[in-house]
Amino acid sequence: MNGRTDVENYLVAMATFACLYALLALGLNLVWGLAGMINLGLVGFFAVGAYVSALATKRGGVPIALGIVAALAVAAVAGAVMALITARLRGDYLAIITLGFSEVVRLVASNEIWLTNGTDGISGIPGPWRGRVSPVAFNVIFLVLAALLVTVVLGVLERVRHSPYGRVLRAIRDDDQVAGVAGKHVLRFKVEAFALSAGVLGVAGALWGHYTSFIAPEVFVPLITIYVVLALTAGGTGNNWGAVLGAFLVVFFMEATRFATGWLPGLGPVQIAALRESLIGLSLLVILRVRPAGLLPERLPRVEPPPAGEAAR
Template identity: 60%
Template sequence: MESYLLATLTFAGIYALLALGLNVIWGMAGMINLGMAGFFALGAYASALTTTALGLPIAAGVAAAMALAALCGGALSRLTLNLRGDYLAIVTLGFGELIRLIAANEIWLTNGSDGIPGIPGPMRADLTPLQFNALSCALVLTAVAVVWVVAERLRRSPYGRVLRALRDDDVAAAVAGKSVRRFKVQAFALGAGVLGLAGAAYAHFTSYIAPDIFRPLLTIYIFLALTAGGTGNNAGAVLGAALVIAILEGSRFVEPMIPHLNGAQGAALREILIGGTLILVMRLRPQGILAERPPEPERAAQP
């Protein structure tokens, strides 16, 4: 039981990292990114290949994952600067699928749809499964804490204020003398780097990655987490991720309590529960459980 809770908490941590990364890109800077799974995949593959094919330590893999994802995120946002709303959504969705298809078809690099097994985890060989899960949990939660602190400082800083300005009206921000292009590219790269970190964490925790993992369903779960938690609010992102995992996992224990369900009905019920919860949250609290509260503007000193 402890092992399961620790593993679930680790997954919640990975989802939280994804939600935090997405929050920088979408929640703070207002750029919709449906290619989230693509950046997650980039990070996972970068770290997996660095540690298995090149034999470098896990820390190097994680660094490579963040760097590659950030680089691609920056490049993608540079290419799509003039797109917003639906159009940006379509392009980023295409990007996510592109990465998955490359992973499935460039067999020489990624081992195709067989995936990459045997990715090393920190001290995995020396620990029992329970100890390993505890260590992974501690590491991932530490990463969540660090990213949260950084994202929170970002949000409260003048930089975060510019991002909010871009999100709400980028023409006005440009008129106020802010370089819209530079801020957008930076914010996208920063968020993508966090998504890459989540990918690396996933790869080293589960030891196996394959293109099937990076289907758009995951992107939907994370959007759900962020919308339910509160777009633009870092605590909301983490809370939303925890909530999604709690529903995904908690529904396993609800299902056997309902009599006369066959397997397919039970599975369908779980999906209904997830969709229903989102509708409920959106009905009752459209701004998310924790609404965004922009930091109070500093008052000018009284003369």
Template identity: 55%
Template sequence: MLSYVIFTLTLCGIYALLALSLNLIWGGVGLVNLGLAGFFAVGAYASAIATGAGAPVLIGWAAALIVGAVVGLVVTFATLRLRDDYLAIVTLGFAEVIRLVALNERWLTKGSDGISGIKAPLKAELGLQGFSVFYLGLVTLIVLVVWALLRRIDLSPYGRAMKAIREDQQLAAFAGKTVLRFKLQAFALSAAIAALSGALYAHFQSYVSPDHFQPLITIYIFLAVTAGGVGRPSGAVFGAYLVVIFLEATRFATEWLPGLQPVQIAAMREMMIGVALILVLHLRPQGIMPERIPKAPRQPTPTA
């Protein structure tokens, strides 16, 4: 039971990084990225391939960050003229392209067989149980560092400029903000964080395959950010932990329904998740931890 709890909390941390990544781009500059699963896969495969070639794990994670940021820039440049629904469709297609490349380019990714035996840091020295506890602490520490960084950005003039672009990019451009530069930087940083989460996942599982990066991951992360509160890093982290714990809880809840086939149980779990999202949107449309928008400072009354 303890191993299961540790595994769940580690998965919570990895999903929290994905939620922070989405919150930065969606809650920051207002871009809808449905390609999170693609960036997640890019980071996982980049780190797995780098460490498989003999590089240390830290170099693999650095490679995931760099490759994720570069791919994010490429996607942004390819979608400069797209907004709203069109951007969402293109990023969704990008994620599927990445999955199909991982499935078919066996020389690089070993195809549907996946990459196994990925290095797990200090696993041999600590043992299985010790490694699980160590990795949980490591992932939690990384989540805290990324959260602190994004919160710092959110409260800074740079973050306020991003929020201005989110609300009205024409008005922000008229005020002298370089909208394109902000979008490129936000998308690159968001993609790098998503790729880092993929790298952490790969070295935790010691195995990755195309089946691990289905579009359903993106749906779960959107659910997490929506439930937690769009535009607030703390809400993204809270929502991710809430969603993962709820997903795991549904495994036990469906056991209370006798006579169902495994396929029907899986469908019931998805129905429960959908109902939970509807309830959250109905009861807390701004999320459990809504964004705090500070009031404009009161201007002093001119004296005669």
């Protein structure tokens, strides 16, 4: 085997994981960065998407593309319901409820064995052309697919951000009463934003399943939520490009620390494993200390104020 190809294969795989994290960060950015609703249950929507697509393709025999669409739809409905339930909650309360949601999803996945195969998980989830092409080619195909989806989602969300619709979401974020007084139907906007965000998270989940071919409740732990919140905070809350950048940085950091710690003398693998996690936390602290708004801070689309003279008169 050609050694060079192998390292490239690793880089391709990590880029794919970074794309999946980017989708998660983009989904979070819409609901948190734009609409100001914290969602600490994003791994729950990630799980819903993964299970829907895995079951649809493996048990239902539908094509993978349709499975991904189904994942988007079901996760979006779950998000809409979630938003309706939590309509009056903000801040800490919303954070706790959403965190609870993700735990409920995980518990349902562990216990409804007839549907989810319980803690054994679902293995052998089909992937596009998996088995028909070499594993290396499959890796590349999947990266292209994931990158394509990131581009599409990024495009759509940028469009949302720059549109009057995005402006309303920002208004709700800053003060939903003012937005309401200005005649905006706040609840409708919140539900729609939450649903769209959850749909994006569901797509990421579906991709994860098709990529690794195995999902189990243990995959969908709060650790992933933490990584994604970290990615968005480091990249720049409110900025879609920041979300993508942050996701790539987090995956880069998680992987780079594997190699960097190899040269620290006198440390056993156990200390190195602990040090890796500290390094990831430390780097976030540094980023937030130096750039409190993230690496790519949110830049509000310019709105021309009326000429000064007019206002005075």
